[in-house]
Every structure is written in C-alpha cells, then in structure tokens.
Amino acid sequence: MPRSVNAVASRARRKKILSKTRGYFGARGKVWTVAKNTYEKGLQYQYRDRRNKKRNFRALWIQRINAGARINGMTYSEFMGALHKKDIQINRKVLADLAMNNPAAFEMIVKSVKA
Numbered sequence: 001m002p003r004s005v006n007a008v009a010s011r012a013r014r015k016k017i018l019s020k021t022r023g024y025f026g027a028r029g030k031v032w033t034v035a036k037n038t039y040e041k042g043l044q045y046q047y048r049d050r051r052n053k054k055r056n057f058r059a060l061w062i063q064r065i066n067a068g069a070r071i072n073g074m075t076y077s078e079f080m081g082a083l084h085k086k087d088i089q090i091n092r093k094v095l096a097d098l099a100m101n102n103p104a105a106f107e108m109i110v111k112s113v114k115a
Contacts, residue, residue, distance in 0.1 A: 014032055017039050018032065020039055021039050024038060057093075058092065061093055061095070062092060062096075064096040064099050064100050065092060068095075068100070068106050068110075071103075072107055072111075073110075074113075074114070079113065082114070086113055088109070095109075
C-alpha cells in the first residue's frame with residue numbers, strides 16, 4: 001500500500017507561516033526553514049516584550065509622578081508614602097496622567113497628602 005501524506009494540509013501550514021513572514025529580509029521571508037525559525041523567534045520576542053512594555057510604562061509613570069511631586073515640594077517616595085498613610089487609592093497611571101495633563105488637580109492631591 002502506498003504511503004499517504006496530506007500534502008494539502010502541509011502546504012497550507014507552510015503557506016500560512018510564509019505569508020506571515022512576507023516582507024522579511026532575504027531568505028527570512030522566502031525559505032521555509034529560515035522563515036519558520038524567524039517566525040517562532042518573533043513570537044518569543046512578542047511574548048517577552050508584552051511584559052517589558054508594562055515594566056517600561058510603570059517606570060515612565062514613576063518619573064512623571066516624581067517630576068510633579070518635586071514641583072510641589074515633595075519627592076516621589078515621600079509622596080507615595082503619604083498617599084498610602086492617608087489611604088488614598090489612586091494608581092500610578094492615573095497619578096502620572098494628572099501630573100502631566102492636569103497639574104492643578106495633582107497639586108490638590110499633594111496638598112491633601114501634606115496636610
């Protein structure tokens with residue numbers, strides 16, 4: 001009995017990855033084995049960088065809060081410590097947005113924490 005292989009499914013599987021690597025430099029977008037390796041490595045980078053993105057944004061928020069707090073005569077650590085003591089539950093994302101786009105509201109928060 002002859003060997004049976006599902007060429008249709010194999011070709012479809014290859015075409016799917018080759019279409020996703022379209023536009024890559026040289027063999028990375030044309031040769032199946034190279035394209036497959038490049039595609040899989042890209043998925044690894046994608047997974048890693050979704051986590052790094054969160055890390056980078058948190059660092060950015062902290063820098064913006066620190067800048068806003070220092071304008072109002074406090075350091076970041078003093079400000080966050082006072083926020084926690086007063087049990088004011090505003091996350092860093094919102095605080096950073098206020099510090100940058102609405103300095104008056106951020107100043108009110110700093111004054112309420114200082115008092």
